[in-house]
Amino acid sequence: MDYISTRDKNLKISSSQAIVAGLSKDGGLFLPETIPSFSLAEIQAMAKMDYIGRAAQVLSAFLTDFTKEELTEYISQAYRREKFPPKEVAPVISLDAQANILELFHGPTCAFKDFALQLLPYLLTASLKKNGVNKTVVILVATSGDTGKAALEGFADVPGTKICVFYPEGGTSNIQRLQMTTQTGENVMVFAAKGNFDDAQNGVKRIFTDKEFAKALDEKGFLLSSANSINWGRLAPQIAYYFSAYCEMLLAGRIALGDKINIVVPTGNFGNILAAYFAKRCGLPVNMLVCASNRNNVLTDFITTGTYDKNRDFYLTSSPSMDILISSNLERLLFMLSGQEDEKIRELMNQLVSCGRYTVDDLLREKIKAEFACGCADDGKTFETIGEVYKKTGYLCDTHTAVAVRVYEEYRAATGDKTPTVIASTASPFKFAGSVLPALGEKPQGDDFDLLWALAEKTQRTPPPALTELKNKQERFTAVVEPKKMKDAVAGWLDVK
Ligand SMILES: N[C@@H](CCOP(=O)(O)O)C(=O)O
Numbered sequence: 487m488d489y490i491s492t493r494d495k496n497l498k499i500s501s502s503q504a505i506v507a508g509l510s511k512d513g514g515l516f517l518p519e520t521i522p523s524f525s526l527a528e529i530q531a532m533a534k535m536d537y538i539g540r541a542a543q544v545l546s547a548f549l550t551d552f553t554k555e556e557l558t559e560y561i562s563q564a565y566r567r568e569k570f571p572p573k574e575v576a577p578v579i580s581l582d583a584q585a586n587i588l589e590l591f592h593g594p595t596c597a598f599k600d601f602a603l604q605l606l607p608y609l610l611t612a613s614l615k616k617n618g619v620n621k622t623v624v625i626l627v628a629t630s631g632d633t634g635k636a637a638l639e640g641f642a643d644v645p646g647t648k649i650c651v652f653y654p655e656g657g658t659s660n661i662q663r664l665q666m667t668t669q670t671g672e673n674v675m676v677f678a679a680k681g682n683f684d685d686a687q688n689g690v691k692r693i694f695t696d697k698e699f700a701k702a703l704d705e706k707g708f709l710l711s712s713a714n715s716i717n718w719g720r721l722a723p724q725i726a727y728y729f730s731a732y733c734e735m736l737l738a739g740r741i742a743l744g745d746k747i748n749i750v751v752p753t754g755n756f757g758n759i760l761a762a763y764f765a766k767r768c769g770l771p772v773n774m775l776v777c778a779s780n781r782n783n784v785l786t787d788f789i790t791t792g793t794y795d796k797n798r799d800f801y802l803t804s805s806p807s808m809d810i811l812i813s814s815n816l817e818r819l820l821f822m823l824s825g826q827e828d829e830k831i832r833e834l835m836n837q838l839v840s841c842g843r844y845t846v847d848d849l850l851r852e853k854i855k856a857e858f859a860c861g862c863a864d865d866g867k868t869f870e871t872i873g874e875v876y877k878k879t880g881y882l883c884d885t886h887t888a889v890a891v892r893v894y895e896e897y898r899a900a901t902g903d904k905t906p907t908v909i910a911s912t913a914s915p916f917k918f919a920g921s922v923l924p925a926l927g928e929k930p931q932g933d934d935f936d937l938l939w940a941l942a943e944k945t946q947r948t949p950p951p952a953l954t955e956l957k958n959k960q961e962r963f964t965a966v967v968e969p970k971k972m973k974d975a976v977a978g979w980l981d982v983k
Pocket residue numbers: 628629630631632633634713714715716754755757758807808
């Protein structure tokens with residue numbers, strides 16, 4: 487299977503080459519030229535497998551220059567019990583007659599990013615070998631909170647790699663920040679960047695497309711790649727957990743084979759919901775995909791009106807991982823729904839750079855609306871939802887999950903849609919104890935760790951050791967850079983002129 491760029495469909499490479507490259511040189515994103523399909527019988531067979539078997543089944547349909555044995559080996563390593571302690575890697579918990587929570591935060595960094603970022607080091611190092619690349623890969627990451635730590639955890643001390651993460655100064659929860667600044671490993675670097683996530687992401691994208699810098703790196707034996715969802719190797723593993731969720735719903739008798747489900751995803755960079763869209767295109771019976779945003783509701787407006795406009799205030803919210811106004815993966819969706827019209831995508835993305843907005847034509851807008859419902863929840867609604875869900879069901883949501891639950895509740899009330907629904911729960915509530923605890927009616931007192939333990943006591947839950955142990959860890963990275971100086975920061979770290 488070939489992979490093509492959203493900005494030039496004639497640029498064709500293999501899946502392993504797409505993983506090594508991260509971003510296409512033309513600024514576009516790689517995606518498979520054709521979409522594999524799974525029959526209902528195959529989905530039924532997956533239901534009998536464990537998570538590793540299901541993921542191997544899905545990934546081998548996409549990553550065709552890897553054998554199924556190779557993929558099974560990597561997946562077994564990535565999701566082994568010491569990394570994902572619960573018996574089920576991605577459990578599905580019933581919330582009410584229709585709603586079910588897909589818990590994606592049982593990995594080492596307590597966020598859904600672990601599904602891809604525990605696996606990506608295996609895929610990347612194998613991809614380098616397959617393509618005879620002998621360079622040290624330098625992975626650049628922009629994060630609004632979760633990706634950064636997950637990428638650091640995945641790549642720390644992986645031979646042949648170096649990783650550098652930029653997070654927006656003051657734009658993450660304090661626990662998320664500490665997860666990154668205390669990271670151990672000889673090959674890791676972390677910078678706070680002035681500005682917001684979009685500034686950091688733009689800075690990283692600028693470095694990727696800087697030909698002179700690429701040359702200077704090449705001369706020193708370095709090659710750039712990405713661990714953000716612009717890299718196909720990040721998205722593919724996320725498709726698998728939607729298949730797994732369907733299997734879990736089947737096994738629990740909440741649906742029969744062939745019944746459609748809705749999938750609700752809290753998203754900022756549009757990667758996680760795009761993975762759900764891929765699952766649907768592969769044959770997973772899905773009715774509506776519901777895109778949930780926080781107060782940074784650029785996606786809600788886009789899906790509703792067909793105009794994407796990032797010229798608006800940027801808000802820091804209690805769901806920081808979604809504080810994003812430039813949703814990178816939308817480009818892939820537009821490419822797919824427009825029938826691979828690369829020229830049109832180039833034009834739209836140029837408009838986004840030059841004036842911060844673009845409008846899609848009516849046909850494309852209708853296609854988007856046929857697949858995606860949307861909604862947004864500000865912090866007030868988020869806190870209210872955390873409190874109400876806990877009171878009604880005993881289920882404890884983090885702030886991002888609460889955004890999704892609220893948007894789903896409003897969608898269900900407005901449409902009367904009774905389709906069984908899976909809501910992606912993307913992070914542990916203990917990462918955001920400072921917001922979750924007051925939402926349960928408690929007065930927050932003390933530092934982040936006091937809050938974390940107070941939340942544990944209030945809800946009679948055990949907080950993840952990966953978070954409580956941060957209290958005793960040394961902060962290693964304190965440097966702050968201007969977005970315009972990000973390239974210099976990388977060059978200085980690598981000692982490249
Ligand atoms: N929500 C992300 C932002 C980056 O998104 P990604 O999916 O491209 O990695 C984060 O937590 O960093």
